[in-house]
Amino acid sequence: MTPPFLSSPAADSPGLSREALWPARKPNEPASGCDLSIVIPAYNEDRRLPGTLRRIQEYLKQYPGSWEIIVVDDGSRDGTVASTRALQAEDGRIRILQNPGNQGKGYSVRHGMLKARGRLLLFSDADLAAPIEEWEKLNAALQQGADIAIGSRSRRELIRTHQSSFREWAGRVFNRLVILVLGLRFRDTQCGFKLFRREAALAVFPFQRICGWGFDPELLFLARQRHFQTVEVPVVWAHVPGAKIRMLRDSLRMFGDILTIRMNQLRGRYAHPAWQPEAAAADKIRPVSA
Numbered sequence: 001m002t003p004p005f006l007s008s009p010a011a012d013s014p015g016l017s018r019e020a021l022w023p024a025r026k027p028n029e030p031a032s033g034c035d036l037s038i039v040i041p042a043y044n045e046d047r048r049l050p051g052t053l054r055r056i057q058e059y060l061k062q063y064p065g066s067w068e069i070i071v072v073d074d075g076s077r078d079g080t081v082a083s084t085r086a087l088q089a090e091d092g093r094i095r096i097l098q099n100p101g102n103q104g105k106g107y108s109v110r111h112g113m114l115k116a117r118g119r120l121l122l123f124s125d126a127d128l129a130a131p132i133e134e135w136e137k138l139n140a141a142l143q144q145g146a147d148i149a150i151g152s153r154s155r156r157e158l159i160r161t162h163q164s165s166f167r168e169w170a171g172r173v174f175n176r177l178v179i180l181v182l183g184l185r186f187r188d189t190q191c192g193f194k195l196f197r198r199e200a201a202l203a204v205f206p207f208q209r210i211c212g213w214g215f216d217p218e219l220l221f222l223a224r225q226r227h228f229q230t231v232e233v234p235v236v237w238a239h240v241p242g243a244k245i246r247m248l249r250d251s252l253r254m255f256g257d258i259l260t261i262r263m264n265q266l267r268g269r270y271a272h273p274a275w276q277p278e279a280a281a282a283d284k285i286r287p288v289s290a
Helices: 049-060 080-090 105-115 132-143 165-182 198-207 215-225 247-266
Strands: 034-042 067-073 094-098 118-124 148-152 159-161 193-197 230-234
Touching (some): 049 132, 067 080, 094 105, 105 198, 118 132, 118 198, 132 148, 132 193, 148 215, 165 247, 215 230
Parallel strands (some): 034 067
């Protein structure tokens, strides 16, 4: 089965403007909720995170709905928390959460998504390897009926700066194993740029158990198990130096995570949530079968 794709932004589609995909709401959302939450996991990101936050803020000036940016600090030892708090003092729509020490990217994303207030929940890497403007492509997929849209580096002509040959090769091997072991027929599961409807996020993230780099396939596996429609969307992407992943050690762990996901499913561990979201009273987590 060929995975679903959207090959172009909605703004290029006949009769669809950018504004048509944004919520027709006033930016005075009550504190209990908002239209869009952007979750950014951060570990020792003091050098580039302030620029990332400024860039997102500038982009969101044209966004007509209400929004929040959630930075999840994963036990940073530099000035990540201090620099984020300085920006938070200027704009209360920036929030910071702190993990109990260094827990991993998967833990950080889950922490932020389960504390987010938005109707739509986007998580993005701190380096903005996929530019924030590309979220419009993901949003277009949701407006067309998808529950989850995942950014993909599958279109090579959209890649502005490539990773090393070894990293690209390792990524291809990893995705092949994801297909073989988990049956997830996506060309790129690891791009750190994914958008969820709130209902889908609350049905998936409480059951996530992998805290490290291999959490993305687990999310997609859980989404399929719960019958959410997931669409893979090619996005512009550029490799940014300074990634925290250690290729050999972390790649081996990620391969192990694929097997862990399958074992968790066979043992029925995904039948019950491992975490509870701080959800509004009207939020419901979709019932799950083992």
